[in-house]
Amino acid sequence: MSNPTKPTETGPNRTGIAASPIDGKAMVEGAQKGSPAAVFEPPGLSTLRIRYSSKMPPVGTIPPPLSLKGVASTAAQMIKGNKPTVFLDLLGERLAFERTGTRLYEALLVKLEAADPHPGGPTREDLERIRDEELEHFGLVKRSLEALGADPTAVTPSADVIGVASSGLLKVVSDPRVTLNEALKAALTAELVDNDSWLMLADVAERLGQEDMAADFRRALAEEEDHLARVRSWLNSAIEGEAGISARAGDGHAPSLSP
Amino acid sequence: MALDITKERGVPLDRQVFTWRELAGPTFSKLDDDAFTRVRTILMNGIESEAVRFSHAAARMNARLQGPLARVRRIEHHQQTLVNWLNPADQSPLETTIGYEQTAIEVTAMLAQQEPDAYLAQVYRFGMLEDFDHLYRYSALMDRLYGMDANNLLQSYTDIRPGRPTVVEHRDPMDDLRTPYDKQRAQPLTKLNSLVLVAAENQVHDYYLNIGPQFADPVARQLYAEIASIEEQHVTQYESLVDPTETWLEKWLMHEATEVYTYWSCAQTESNKTLKAIWERFVDYELGHLTFVGELMKEIERRDPAELLPQKLPSPLKFESQRGFIRQTLQNEVDLRAIGTQIVPAGQERPDGPSALYRAQLNRDGSPSEIIADGYVWVPGTEIVSRIGAQSLNGRRM
Numbered sequence: 001m002s003n004p005t006k007p008t009e010t011g012p013n014r015t016g017i018a019a020s021p022i023d024g025k026a027m028v029e030g031a032q033k034g035s036p037a038a039v040f041e042p043p044g045l046s047t048l049r050i051r052y053s054s055k056m057p058p059v060g061t062i063p064p065p066l067s068l069k070g071v072a073s074t075a076a077q078m079i080k081g082n083k084p085t086v087f088l089d090l091l092g093e094r095l096a097f098e099r100t101g102t103r104l105y106e107a108l109l110v111k112l113e114a115a116d117p118h119p120g121g122p123t124r125e126d127l128e129r130i131r132d133e134e135l136e137h138f139g140l141v142k143r144s145l146e147a148l149g150a151d152p153t154a155v156t157p158s159a160d161v162i163g164v165a166s167s168g169l170l171k172v173v174s175d176p177r178v179t180l181n182e183a184l185k186a187a188l189t190a191e192l193v194d195n196d197s198w199l200m201l202a203d204v205a206e207r208l209g210q211e212d213m214a215a216d217f218r219r220a221l222a223e224e225e226d227h228l229a230r231v232r233s234w235l236n237s238a239i240e241g242e243a244g245i246s247a248r249a250g251d252g253h254a255p256s257l258s259p
Numbered sequence: 260m261a262l263d264i265t266k267e268r269g270v271p272l273d274r275q276v277f278t279w280r281e282l283a284g285p286t287f288s289k290l291d292d293d294a295f296t297r298v299r300t301i302l303m304n305g306i307e308s309e310a311v312r313f314s315h316a317a318a319r320m321n322a323r324l325q326g327p328l329a330r331v332r333r334i335e336h337h338q339q340t341l342v343n344w345l346n347p348a349d350q351s352p353l354e355t356t357i358g359y360e361q362t363a364i365e366v367t368a369m370l371a372q373q374e375p376d377a378y379l380a381q382v383y384r385f386g387m388l389e390d391f392d393h394l395y396r397y398s399a400l401m402d403r404l405y406g407m408d409a410n411n412l413l414q415s416y417t418d419i420r421p422g423r424p425t426v427v428e429h430r431d432p433m434d435d436l437r438t439p440y441d442k443q444r445a446q447p448l449t450k451l452n453s454l455v456l457v458a459a460e461n462q463v464h465d466y467y468l469n470i471g472p473q474f475a476d477p478v479a480r481q482l483y484a485e486i487a488s489i490e491e492q493h494v495t496q497y498e499s500l501v502d503p504t505e506t507w508l509e510k511w512l513m514h515e516a517t518e519v520y521t522y523w524s525c526a527q528t529e530s531n532k533t534l535k536a537i538w539e540r541f542v543d544y545e546l547g548h549l550t551f552v553g554e555l556m557k558e559i560e561r562r563d564p565a566e567l568l569p570q571k572l573p574s575p576l577k578f579e580s581q582r583g584f585i586r587q588t589l590q591n592e593v594d595l596r597a598i599g600t601q602i603v604p605a606g607q608e609r610p611d612g613p614s615a616l617y618r619a620q621l622n623r624d625g626s627p628s629e630i631i632a633d634g635y636v637w638v639p640g641t642e643i644v645s646r647i648g649a650q651s652l653n654g655r656r657m
Binding site for chain 1: 289290349351404406410477479
């Protein structure tokens with residue numbers, strides 16, 4: 001079903017200098033003869049960047065609370081010396097990440113459909129379940145923001161920044177040339193970030209006295225830990241399969257998810 | 260504030276200078292600035308892009324003007340750079356695309372309402388409903404590919420719903436040509452309006468051609484190819500409205516007048532202080548260009564540029580939501596088509612007519628604009644919000 005050419009096969013890759021034995025030598029010679037003395041950390045480079053970084057305003061700010069309840073909650077936290085907007089920013093970040101995560105697993109489902117099945121890899125049910133849990137987590141964060149009187153449709157600065165950071169992941173999984181196994185590496189990156197971020201969110205919620213939210217977030221974290229374990233397992237199986245090596249004892253490939 | 264462009268002389272060319280730090284200065288904020296700040300930035304980048312494009316074309320046809328054109332063009336190039344660099348790096352190509360479509364819709368709606376020539380106003384409304392549909396298709400792409408909400412960019416100023424479906428916008432080239440205004444009879448405002456739209460649409464066309472291949476998703480790649488094709492049609496449409504018998508110097512003069520008018524409009528309404536200062540500075544630069552070209556016209560064509568220019572600029576463009584006008588136009592004119600230079604009811608288009616055949620060929624393997632937006636209904640926070648409830652019905656925890 002999938003294209004017979006595999007990215008791990010030897011082919012006409014021309015990127016290395018060894019692919020051009022004659023011109024490669026000329027390249028080195030030309031650069032050495034025609035360039036100034038080598039400097040590895042030019043001072044002007046960092047000076048210019050520091051000047052910009054120290055003067056630029058941030059990407060944005062947190063919108064004011066929507067409801068009286070939100071205003072009261074914000075005021076109560078500020079009296080305690082806390083800055084509740086930091087929590088709102090983190091919630092905004094998680095909301096954006098989980099929503100995009102839903103689309104990421106939808107893209108992985110497409111990859112699965114187009115791929116040749118291999119042992120130890122994900123099933124459709126596996127990916128659908130993770131997608132649905134990402135959606136659930138999105139809903140959980142949305143409700144949490146609403147409970148705090150915040151607008152869940154707003155993009156907070158951290159949501160914006162994580163969107164930039166993870167934009168490459170979606171580019172990978174939506175590329176028809178990228179295999180399922182390659183796409184799983186993008187999913188691994190996402191799940192690693194997601195795990196740490198849910199842990200951080202649960203801790204902050206707890207320390208701000210939002211015990212119910214903290215409990216919900218720890219349940220979400222447990223599910224994210226499961227996602228991470230499964231993606232790791234699928235990726236290990238895929239690499240073992242491609243490399244023609246057998247699984248090491250104790251790798252513990254996760255069993256297929258059952259409802 | 261009235262501005263007498265026949266008297267104001269602006270900043271002389273030799274004092275219109277830049278540094279690299281100025282060209283790559285602070286950007287606007289995607290999150291905190293008003294959506295119309297992005298709209299102004301996009302519009303003015305388009306206006307400068309047209310200035311440079313026109314100037315190169317003119318230089319290729321006019322040996323006598325090559326020197327003066329090169330001097331002004333270098334400044335316009337740096338103005339375009341400074342303006343386009345106001346876009347922040349966290350604004351992705353697709354987010355910028357949403358801004359481009361919002362600009363096309365809202366600015367075309369503004370121009371359609373102030374256009375004194377009924378035929379040109381109809382052409383503008385016709386084009387506006389097509390860009391309106393592009394916004395809907397791209398919003399669906401943003402939602403369904405990235406899980407992101409186009410309204411974070413639009414800020415509720417512009418509706419996300421279908422317009423004239425993109426799938427039927429494809430036309431035979433002969434059905435995209437329009438009847439030009441008559442330069443002797445057209446009001447100066449008509450000339451300014453048409454140049455604004457030529458600039459805006461040409462910019463969109465070039466942008467889509469540049470960024471389309473950066474997308475990995477095959478539907479996105481097809482969608483950019485499809486909508487870029489419509490933007491090419493729109494450039495063909497709007498540039499055909501400009502009287503081709505205008506001399507090169509007349510055209511150059513009207514380009515500079517258009518730049519004065521649009522920068523001045525931006526300066527009147529800008530809420531970002533940094534950008535407001537830039538728009539004001541560039542009003543003075545453009546007045547300098549207009550003065551320079553006016554002197555050339557006196558010297559070369561022995562004509563008074565004041566004969567062509569409005570003594571007072573028209574009211575500044577109102578950079579505000581045109582929702583009411585757009586909805587009304589949508590209701591009354593969405594089913595129109597173009598045959599030759601005329602805008603006609605859809606029923607008049609023959610199934611074996613040139614545009615119908617052209618469209619059928621292009622859409623033969625499927626239509627990306629239809630595929631991406633199949634059943635798409637925008638809701639605040641993306642369509643995924645609607646699925647949370649649906650999921651709970653299936654007995655899952657939520």
